[in-house]
Amino acid sequence: MLEIKFNFIVKNGIFIGEYKGKLSNGITTIIGPSGCGKTTFLRCFSGDLTPFNGDIKLGEKILFSKTNRIDVPINKRNVSTVYQNHLLFPHMKVKNNIEYGYKIKNRPLRINTSEILHILKIEHLLNKFPHQLSGGEAQRVGLARAIFSNPDILLMDEPFTSLDYDTKGPILLYLKQLQKKLNIPFFFVTHSLEEMYYMSDQVILMNKGQIISVGNPDTIILNKIDGISNKISNYIHGEILSISDEKIAQIKIGNIELFAPVKLAQVGSNILVHFFANDVIISTSNMSNVSARNLIKGELIAYRYIDTSCLLTLLVQDIEIYVEITKFSMEKLSITIGNDLYMIIKSSSCNVVEY
DSSP states (O other): OEEEEEEEEOTTOOEEEEEEEEEOSSEEEEEOOTTSSHHHHHHHHHTSSOOSEEEEEETTEEEEETTTTEEOOHHHHOEEEEESSOOOOTTSOHHHHHHHHHHHHOOOOSSOHHHHHHHTTOGGGTTOOGGGSOHHHHHHHHHHHHHHTOOSEEEEESTTTTOOHHHHHHHHHHHHHHHHHHOOOEEEEESBHHHHHHHOSEEEEEETTEEEEEEOHHHHTTSOOTTSBOOOEEEEEEEEEEEOTTSEEEEEETTEEEEEEOSSOOTTOEEEEEEEGGGEEEESSOOOSOSOSEEEEEEEEEEEEETTEEEEEEEETTEEEEEEEEHHHHHHHTOOTTOEEEEEEOGGGOEEEEO
């Protein structure tokens, strides 16, 4: 567990807020609308911005204290930051960009080099220059460089905002795998509920320069704040069993099958199936006479109301699937925890992403 304490004011008068407690060595998502202070929060932790007043403490290490006149320099904080712009050196090959992170710190890595490259799927990119990379490839290389500096904490400032779902889905997966291997705190800034739900062990909710709440994703979602993207996504791991002439893939997900259109994926590929929570239709009975090809049975294990909507969590084997319906539908169906429900998901609502 990481003990964290902060209470500071920046020079423009924004009060970031006060929090003292413990966060796990997992992924903490900082969410809120644009301009609420998320980036300012990270900059104060990294040392890129000096607060006007207050204290910042991570574990036993005091990073900043106005009273005690402590302001640890950036290069002594052992914090790495990944930005939306990957900031790779254009004159260096990928291999040299990554190694630069290690050379400037010269500390033993927590996991070996080949494992980092393998998790991020960038082994084949080492001899390329940044201008030869796609957006997703460049972001993965930037993440590798940050990891190679062997930080005690990794900060990420909306690193995937410019990426589409095909590109972003696998990177989110790689990021979770990396965090488990490294076992260091990740602070992940976003204004997207779908990223918050998929990534978070805990969440810090910000609005208008202040911390509103700290908790788990289910708690935070009850705080309705304008400016937060409210689309919630599902990302489910699967394997392609077959592909029809119409480019519809038969996908094995545990002991169930799902059908979705594909573009370039091949039979045998490991993939992520992405679909939005509000693209799922719910039934209390097995409806065999429907045009949709995907009919999946799940158990309702949780739900919570959000304004006029209700977000359901259904368990299918060991997979949690989010479904968003209206409050009216929830009351009309009279469903409760433990009920078996049937999810109808149109193939056209699914997006297949290779990883």
